[in-house]
Amino acid sequence: MDQKAVLAVDIGGTKIAAGLVGADGQVSRHAETPTPTTELDLGEALRALLTSVAQGAAIGAVGLASAGPLDMVRGTVSPVNIPAWRDFPLVEVAGGIVPGVPVTLVGDGIAAAVGEHWLGAGRGVASMLGIVVSTGIGGGLVLNGTAYPGPSGNAGHIGHVVVDPGGPGCSCGGSGCVEAYASGPSMVRWAQEHGWAGADARALAADAGQGLPLALAAFDQGTQALARGIVATATMCDLDRVVIGGGVSAAGQILFAPLRRHVRRLATLGFVRRTTVEPSMLGRQSGLLGAARTALLASQGPVNHGTSGSQGRASALTRPAG
Structure with missing residues (x-):
């Protein structure tokens, strides 16, 4: 991936956060919204947040961190602490908001760990x-x-x-x-x-x-x-x-x-x-940074399902652009 930013998203039971993250870990256009309680409101809140953060930006990849469990084959999430989302097609929805770039999905706990290991x-x-x-x-x-x-x-x-x-x-x-x-x-x-x-x-x-x-x-x-x-x-x-x-x-x-x-x-x-x-050390941004880091690493090489790879490249599902 070139010097374009990663659109990073961190979804939990309390809040949904998004931001643009550079290869150096600098976060810009950071925005948050409380996690709604219904599926319709959740979908609308996610779309509105991602659209506002991504508008007019040069984006090279999308990194999604979500509470789980996750279905890495289908790109869906069923967070235990978000009852309104069961088999929600998170990768598909994000890809529709920012078309033409690869979308990477990772568990929020893994994302937080990756963020802290990277910069925290x-x-x-x-x-x-x-x-x-x-x-x-x-x-x-x-x-x-x-x-x-x-x-x-x-x-x-x-x-x-x-x-x-x-x-x-x-x-x-x-x-x-x-x-x-x-x-x-x-x-x-x-x-x-x-x-x-x-x-x-x-x-x-x-x-x-x-x-x-x-x-x-x-x-x-x-x-x-x-x-x-x-x-x-x-x-x-x-x-x-x-x-x-x-x-x-x-x-x-x-x-x-x-x-x-x-x-x-x-x-x-x-x-x-x-x-x-x-x-x-990273506070509320650990998940965002971990989602971005995972997407950045995925852009450097193929992501294999179910195995661990060099520098954490296999920590997620990545759907190619398009």
Whole structure:
């Protein structure tokens, strides 16, 4: 691809973000919109956002990061935390908005990990797990310097690792998943069930910051579940680092202090204890940058479905222009 920009898109349960990203990672024309709750409104919001950002720009590729699961063969998405989208033809829709350029689809957790590995808190490490803690919990793996999507493109889905088989039901249909404890809505729900009168995760974090015992207990329970998922993944994948972003990570030490404490307590093997847990350096732009990076790498060579390739080139589905 030449010096044209990548139209990068990051779709999650809370927001849809888009921007133009250069080969150096510089973002321009960044815009966001809240994620609507109906399929019709979702489609219209996506089209309006992409059209406004792309208008008049020289675009060489489109990089799409979406919550999953993804169907990499069909180019469709069925995000667990966006119930209105089931088998939504995301690649086709984006290709219709910006015709004539290749479109690359990647999971939002993998995109966040790739972004952090490229320009953020994972830069320079060999193997890392990126986690997005927000409306849901997404994850993505970079192993030996290469994004690892797995055969279906959905590897790294730490939010749906079961940490308590007898635990609460999860939106994925399972029980006791990390997400059922540690997502923002899950911690809020637990606190409300125990008498907290607040409305959302931001208020919960504020109350925890003021030392409210119930709010602190909600974060303690949520981070314990997240720590169990992290330790299990580090044991399996021999990770150097875990990088955590997403809206709930803005709570800072309210989230990271108990999380690191639980990781230290649960990590019994030496190679797991060396895994560090760090906050995102890229914040809300990690997914956008990872989507752009994936599209840039895909433009340098073929993307093979279901295998990992040099420099992360196989971390996505790419549909050619036209």
